[in-house]
Every structure is written in C-alpha cells, then in structure tokens.
Amino acid sequence: MSLDSHDSTGNGTVAAGNIAVNDPLRAEIAAAVDAVRDTTPLAQSLTNFVTINFVANAQLAVGGTAAMHYSGEEAGALDSAGASKATYINMGTLLAEFRTEYPAAARDAVERGLPWVLDPVGAGAGELRGEILRAFHETPPTIIRCNASEAIALAGIWGLDGADSKSRAGVEAHDEIDAAIPAAHALARFTGGVVSVSGAVDLVTDGECDFRLPGGSVWMTKITGAGCSLGGVTATYACVARPLVAALAAALHYNRAADSAERVAEGPGSFQVAFLDALWNTTADEIAQSPIYG
Ligand SMILES: Nc1ncnc2c1ncn2[C@@H]1O[C@H](COP(=O)(O)OP(=O)(O)O)[C@@H](O)[C@H]1O
Ligand SMILES: Cc1ncsc1CCOP(=O)(O)O
Ligand SMILES: [Mg+2]
Incomplete structure (x- = not known):
C-alpha cells in the first residue's frame, strides 16, 4: 500500500555511481550478514523506554x-565477561541517573577497545541531554546513527564544523541528508569512526568516502522506533564487522526489508509486523547487492 495519498516527504538526492557488483565492499557486507546469523552476537543496549521492545526484536x-x-556497572560486567561485543546508547528518554550511567557505559567500551554506537535522539533539546552528549566528547562513539537534524545538532554541541542554525531539536528529522553532510563529515573526522544519517536516502560516511543508499519505505516514518532499532541493529553488526561495513550492512538490511514490508502492508501495524519478518527473511545477497552510490 502506498502512503502517497497521505503524505509528502523529501526524496534526497543520489549522486555518483553505483559501486561495482564485484566491489570487495559488497562481499564484506554479505559476510557481515552471514556472520551475525551464524554467531548470534550480543550488542548490549541502553535505549529509550518508548521503543526498547522494538529495538530488541x-x-x-x-x-x-x-x-x-x-547501568554503567552492568555494561562493564557484560563487557568484561566477553558476553557483549558492542554497546548501543540511545538518548531518547533520559532519567537523572543516566547523567553518570551513560558516560560510564561509553567509557567502559572505549577502555576495552569495543565498538559503541550512539543514537543522539533529540540532540539539541534539554540540559540533561546536552550534558550527557558533551560527556561523550571524551569517549567518542565508533558509529553515530542519527537523522539529519541530530547530526547537525551534535556537531554544534561538540563545537565542530557543520553545525547549522536551520537545525531544530526533536525526535524526527527536519533536515534532508544533504544539509547534514558537513556535520556528518566533521563528526566522522572527530570520532575517527563512521556516521550513518538516515532519511529517504541514507548517507554513510567515514569522513573521506560518502555512500548513499536509496530505497526503503516512507512507512518507516509512521512507526516509532525505526531509527532507534536501526541503531541497535548497527551495534549488532558492529560486533562482527568494521564500522563502515557495519553501518552499511545495517542500513541496507533496513532498506531491503522495508521494501518487502511495504509490498504487503495495509497500514502501520501490519507494516511493523511485516518489517520484522522481512528482516529475518531478506538474504545476504539481496542486502549486499543493493544500490550503493559512492
Ligand atoms: N521518506 C523515507 N523513505 C524511505 N525510507 C525512509 C524514509 N524516512 C526514513 N526512512 C528509513 O527509516 C529508517 C529510520 O530513519 P529515520 O526515520 O530517518 O530515523 P529517525 O526515526 O531516527 O528520525 C531508516 O532505515 C531510513 O532509511
Ligand atoms: C517518540 C519518542 N519519544 C522519545 S524517544 C522516542 C522514539 C523515537 O524513535 P525513532 O527516532 O526511532 O523514531
Ligand atoms: Mg531517531
């Protein structure tokens, strides 16, 4: 079912060419998909109360x-036991105690050399959120998974280039990914990691190379947790793959599953169910052979 009669959203732009079918990056992406399915890795999550169940599913x-x-202490216990191979921290719903618990969990991951993924939901809104995000400046994430508004706001909070006065705080994206490119580059160069900016076309960058990923479904904007769960799944992939491959595999897996779910969905409820089924059923080859404009 199409949403066209209800909604109009930006399409983003796709430049440059689709990378070759036999590009080694595609083999790495397929290997990451297989490795997750073969090894069922644990990425621990400190995530918001709204979408925690959807992230886990x-x-x-x-x-x-x-x-x-x-809990920072629990994060350390899971890391030191070797149980968790990556940590996901999502800023959606904050309590006062997260002021110390979230930075402690990030610090533990960095000190042990484990990847961690940040979803700076609502970056730019509120003192507590700003304080915690500023603390992460000392222990930067391996991958930032966010929408365009959040990328721009986080660059501002960390005093990097690319902050833009057009940015508006909130949990939904208002800026197209093109507006967030300077911020995404600045964030990736500062962290030495990867930034994955979602939208109608997704952008994944390591600060040097940009990859644009078209496709997916506008129904993703009509269920809560599409972005949060993409962050959690990015952390799952970070357990088995280098950051660039993890971010690409997760975003492409999401786009292909959303394509499939849209073909059978009759509304947001059936879309969400179909989307989870499609995450399970989409093949490694379908994911790795997706359009990747780089
Ligand atoms: N207009 C759209 N068309 C297709 N897919 C979209 C669209 N908007 C978002 N998505 C997809 O939804 C998922 C969550 O992205 P997004 O909605 O930007 O995150 P957030 O909920 O954090 O703002 C991503 O997989 C992204 O590709
Ligand atoms: C609605 C809402 N409010 C606080 S967190 C949250 C969920 C945001 O989820 P997503 O960014 O994945 O749409
Ligand atoms: Mg979000």
Whole structure:
C-alpha cells in the first residue's frame, strides 16, 4: 500500500555511481550478514523506554542477541565477561541517573577497545541531554546513527564544523541528508569512526568516502522506533564487522526489508509486523547487492 495519498516527504538526492557488483565492499557486507546469523552476537543496549521492545526484536530478527539495561556497572560486567561485543546508547528518554550511567557505559567500551554506537535522539533539546552528549566528547562513539537534524545538532554541541542554525531539536528529522553532510563529515573526522544519517536516502560516511543508499519505505516514518532499532541493529553488526561495513550492512538490511514490508502492508501495524519478518527473511545477497552510490 502506498502512503502517497497521505503524505509528502523529501526524496534526497543520489549522486555518483553505483559501486561495482564485484566491489570487495559488497562481499564484506554479505559476510557481515552471514556472520551475525551464524554467531548470534550480543550488542548490549541502553535505549529509550518508548521503543526498547522494538529495538530488541529487530536485533533478534537480523540474527543477533539482545540485552537491555541502564547501568554503567552492568555494561562493564557484560563487557568484561566477553558476553557483549558492542554497546548501543540511545538518548531518547533520559532519567537523572543516566547523567553518570551513560558516560560510564561509553567509557567502559572505549577502555576495552569495543565498538559503541550512539543514537543522539533529540540532540539539541534539554540540559540533561546536552550534558550527557558533551560527556561523550571524551569517549567518542565508533558509529553515530542519527537523522539529519541530530547530526547537525551534535556537531554544534561538540563545537565542530557543520553545525547549522536551520537545525531544530526533536525526535524526527527536519533536515534532508544533504544539509547534514558537513556535520556528518566533521563528526566522522572527530570520532575517527563512521556516521550513518538516515532519511529517504541514507548517507554513510567515514569522513573521506560518502555512500548513499536509496530505497526503503516512507512507512518507516509512521512507526516509532525505526531509527532507534536501526541503531541497535548497527551495534549488532558492529560486533562482527568494521564500522563502515557495519553501518552499511545495517542500513541496507533496513532498506531491503522495508521494501518487502511495504509490498504487503495495509497500514502501520501490519507494516511493523511485516518489517520484522522481512528482516529475518531478506538474504545476504539481496542486502549486499543493493544500490550503493559512492
Ligand atoms: N521518506 C523515507 N523513505 C524511505 N525510507 C525512509 C524514509 N524516512 C526514513 N526512512 C528509513 O527509516 C529508517 C529510520 O530513519 P529515520 O526515520 O530517518 O530515523 P529517525 O526515526 O531516527 O528520525 C531508516 O532505515 C531510513 O532509511
Ligand atoms: C517518540 C519518542 N519519544 C522519545 S524517544 C522516542 C522514539 C523515537 O524513535 P525513532 O527516532 O526511532 O523514531
Ligand atoms: Mg531517531
């Protein structure tokens, strides 16, 4: 079912060429998809109360394992036991104690050399959110998974280039990915990691190379947690692949699953169910042979 009669959204732009069918990056992406399904890795999550269940279900549906909590101490225990191979931190719903717990979880990951993924939901809104995001400047994430508004706001909070006065705080994207490119580059260069900016066309960048990923479904904007769960699944992939490959595999897996779900959905409820099924059923080859404009 199409949403066209209800909604109009930006399309983003796709430049440059689709990378070759036999590009080694595609083989790495397929290997990451297989590795998650073969090894069921655990990425621990400190994520918001609205979408915590959907994040866990999406991690399971791609083949990973889920464990949710809100404790720096628990993060250290899971890391030191070797149980969790990556950490996901999502800023959606904050409590006062997260002021110390979230930076502690990030610090533990960095000190142990484990990847961590940040979803700076609502960056730019509120003192507590700003304080915690500023603290992450000392222990930067391996991958930032965000929408365009959040990329621009986070660059501003960290005093990097690319901050833009057009940015508006909130949990939904208002800026197209093109407006967020300077911020995404600045964030990737500062962290030495990867930035994955979602939208109608997704952008994944390591600060040097940009990859644009078209496709997916506008129904993704009509269920809560599409972005949050993409962050969790990005962490799942970070358990088995280098950051660039993890971010690409997760975003492409999402786009192909959303394409499939849209073909059978009759509304947001059936779309969400079909999307989880499609995460499970989409093949490694379908994901790795997606359009990747780089
Ligand atoms: N207009 C759209 N068309 C197709 N896919 C979209 C669209 N908007 C977002 N998505 C997809 O939805 C997922 C979540 O992205 P987004 O909605 O930007 O995150 P957030 O909920 O954090 O703002 C991503 O997989 C993205 O590709
Ligand atoms: C609605 C809402 N409010 C606080 S967190 C949250 C979920 C945001 O989820 P997403 O960014 O994935 O749409
Ligand atoms: Mg979001």
